[in-house]
Amino acid sequence: MNCPTSEQLSAFHDGEIDEIRWLEIERHLRQCPLCAAELERLRTMSRLVETAPAARLSPIGLHRLHRRVNQAMEEGLLRFVRVLNTIAACLLIAGSAWLMVKTRADQTVESPMPAAPPWVDVVSDSPSGAASTPAAAWYLAEDSSRGDD
Amino acid sequence: MVQYSPEADDIELLRRAGDGDSAAFHALVDRHAQRLYRLAVSLIGNAADAEDVVQETFIGAFRGLRSFQGRASVKTWLTRILVMRAGQWRRDRRRRRFEPMGDSIAAAGPNAEAGLDVQAAIGRLSPEHREVLLLREFERMSYEEIAEALGIPRGTVESRLYRARSELREKLKAYLP
Numbered sequence: 001m002n003c004p005t006s007e008q009l010s011a012f013h014d015g016e017i018d019e020i021r022w023l024e025i026e027r028h029l030r031q032c033p034l035c036a037a038e039l040e041r042l043r044t045m046s047r048l049v050e051t052a053p054a055a056r057l058s059p060i061g062l063h064r065l066h067r068r069v070n071q072a073m074e075e076g077l078l079r080f081v082r083v084l085n086t087i088a089a090c091l092l093i094a095g096s097a098w099l100m101v102k103t104r105a106d107q108t109v110e111s112p113m114p115a116a117p118p119w120v121d122v123v124s125d126s127p128s129g130a131a132s133t134p135a136a137a138w139y140l141a142e143d144s145s146r147g148d149d
Numbered sequence: 150m151v152q153y154s155p156e157a158d159d160i161e162l163l164r165r166a167g168d169g170d171s172a173a174f175h176a177l178v179d180r181h182a183q184r185l186y187r188l189a190v191s192l193i194g195n196a197a198d199a200e201d202v203v204q205e206t207f208i209g210a211f212r213g214l215r216s217f218q219g220r221a222s223v224k225t226w227l228t229r230i231l232v233m234r235a236g237q238w239r240r241d242r243r244r245r246r247f248e249p250m251g252d253s254i255a256a257a258g259p260n261a262e263a264g265l266d267v268q269a270a271i272g273r274l275s276p277e278h279r280e281v282l283l284l285r286e287f288e289r290m291s292y293e294e295i296a297e298a299l300g301i302p303r304g305t306v307e308s309r310l311y312r313a314r315s316e317l318r319e320k321l322k323a324y325l326p
Contacts, residue, residue: 007311010314011307014310041325041326044324048267048324049271049287051267052191052267053264055187056186057200062182064204065207068207069178069208072211073171076212
């Protein structure tokens with residue numbers, strides 16, 4: 001096979017290549033000193049990178065981290081309580097408004113307009129000419145008896 | 150408070166934390182804090198800010214507990230949040246110069262000088278190259294995991310890693326055959 005690309009060699013070094021390709025490259029490396037040297041450089045560099053000093057979070061830093069996480073948890077809880085409070089307040093306002101409107105409507109239904117007194121003549125608009133009050137009924141009855149004369 | 154054994158599964162801890170078990174979340178913090186801190190210091194180059202970024206990472210993870218869908222491992226998910234926070238930190242502060250890390254660095258033994266040179270060389274890589282190199286070399290993440298953590302295609306991971314190594318090799322040629 002031809003020399004693998006540098007990217008393929010890098011992936012080979014990381015074990016991130018499929019098995020067939022891996023076998024081909026491995027066979028090639030036995031015959032190609034240039035590619036073998038390139039692979040060796042990659043390995044040396046990985047070992048070198050491992051010598052970079054490792055930062056460690058101090059116990060105090062870890063404590064600060066846990067404390068900050070606790071604060072975030074409490075803030076989350078407080079936010080939840082605040083949302084619940086807001087919802088409860090909205091429901092209370094909406095409920096009060098609804099109750100107020102309903103009470104007014106009930107009062108309107110319970111005390112309708114006063115009925116016309118019997119001496120007020122009311123003529124029905126209905127086509128049948130039916131009387132809507134006792135006074136109208138009396139008038140209609142009188143009228144019809146006059147007509148009979 | 151419930152104590153969780155080191156063998157407890159990350160996913161299980163995350164599920165319990167989502168159900169309101171704060172001890173489970175603290176167990177996750179204990180488990181991943183050192184790893185994320187090391188990565189943050191290497192990404193940012195500043196120990197104090199790295200600690201802030203790690204704090205923001207865990208707070209972000211806590212607030213986004215329900216967004217975890219289990220497609221990636223918890224390690225990859227946390228790493229992704231950290232990388233995003235570190236990127237945000239870079240954009241906010243406009244402080245791209247790699248700074249010495251002070252006393253939070255463990256003594257590196259006989260290779261201390263080489264180690265410091267390596268650290269400085271990594272710090273001079275572009276952020277994209279630094280991220281991919283650190284996730285591979287420090288975190289030992291697979292290409293798939295790196296792709297998930299950085300939100301880029303696997304092929305991009307491969308090419309970025311190759312370029313990062315080429316760049317690093319150029320900077321460290323005094324140490325290489």
